[in-house]
Amino acid sequence: MNISKTSNQTLRGNQIGFWFFKIFLRFGGLWAAYTLLTGVSLHYWLFDRKAVKAATAYLKRRFPSDSKLLIRLKVYKLFYSQGRQLIDRFAHITGAAQFHFDFIGRDILNKITSSEKGFILLMTHAGNWQLAMAELTELKKKIFLVIRKEENRAVQKALNINSKNNTFGIISPEEHLGGVVPVVKELNNGNAVSYMGDRSYGFEAVEINFMNDKASFPYGAFAIAAATKVPVVIGLSSKTGLKNYKVDFTNIIKPEYKGRKNKKEQLSVWVQQYADILNNFFAEYPYQCFLFHDVWKDR
Numbered sequence: 001m002n003i004s005k006t007s008n009q010t011l012r013g014n015q016i017g018f019w020f021f022k023i024f025l026r027f028g029g030l031w032a033a034y035t036l037l038t039g040v041s042l043h044y045w046l047f048d049r050k051a052v053k054a055a056t057a058y059l060k061r062r063f064p065s066d067s068k069l070l071i072r073l074k075v076y077k078l079f080y081s082q083g084r085q086l087i088d089r090f091a092h093i094t095g096a097a098q099f100h101f102d103f104i105g106r107d108i109l110n111k112i113t114s115s116e117k118g119f120i121l122l123m124t125h126a127g128n129w130q131l132a133m134a135e136l137t138e139l140k141k142k143i144f145l146v147i148r149k150e151e152n153r154a155v156q157k158a159l160n161i162n163s164k165n166n167t168f169g170i171i172s173p174e175e176h177l178g179g180v181v182p183v184v185k186e187l188n189n190g191n192a193v194s195y196m197g198d199r200s201y202g203f204e205a206v207e208i209n210f211m212n213d214k215a216s217f218p219y220g221a222f223a224i225a226a227a228t229k230v231p232v233v234i235g236l237s238s239k240t241g242l243k244n245y246k247v248d249f250t251n252i253i254k255p256e257y258k259g260r261k262n263k264k265e266q267l268s269v270w271v272q273q274y275a276d277i278l279n280n281f282f283a284e285y286p287y288q289c290f291l292f293h294d295v296w297k298d299r
Helices: 006-012 015-047 049-062 068-094 106-113 129-134 149-159 176-188 220-228 263-284
Strands: 100-104 119-123 143-146 168-171 192-196 205-209 214-218 232-241 244-253
Touching: 015 049, 015 068, 049 068, 068 129, 068 232, 106 244, 119 129, 119 220, 129 232, 129 244, 143 176, 168 176, 176 192, 176 220, 192 220, 205 263, 214 263, 220 232, 220 263, 232 263, 244 263
Parallel strands: 100 244, 119 192, 119 232, 143 168, 143 192
Antiparallel strands: 205 214, 232 244
């Protein structure tokens, strides 16, 4: 169940299905909606081969000693975990449930935002990243999300992005040069720019080690950060209880080119640092990796 592409969601869902979840959530709360989810997750587990294959690519590396049967069972657990967080996001948007956020690194983030310089916020298809973004509405800087057209609607709804919202804006990577010009402009204006750091979407990438195997991660965010001399803040969100989330912004990378050494080699070092942070996060929360893309196959 790849939630990173709205087009995939549209194909796999329908208004009747969403209506059932809405009714269960309204009259029975989160647990009622989660109960309905068990059957929906089973459907995808049995019939969505593409999603199963993508999930397996991650799980067999996360649990290398597990049998194929056990990995297959864990695919269901991963689907169910993702579904719960989708329901949480909907409940948060509609006000059907109130969630508590344990914000780790708020003082660090406040210090960065007090600077005249902008910064890059690097998010990941992990946990409920859109809920984590929603917690940044009190920042002094405006945040521009670099997202593709098909993702706009879902993200705009989750973050309440509209003409009256002064916290978030959108930059399309489908613009000339991948939207680099407006990105650099906003960073120079002291604003924040958010990228998804774990999927290349066809843009240039470097080969790094991820879960003891060679994988391909994009380096664009780090290249821009090094060129504009701004820090990269890694954002991570994890579900820790029924209505509890931990939002962590303590991991900071400060890319800076040194000497005449090959720039791509230097970029690889920073991307590897990011991959190591993700590896540690997924070791702690193995069923909150919603990458659903074979980054190992891309190389």
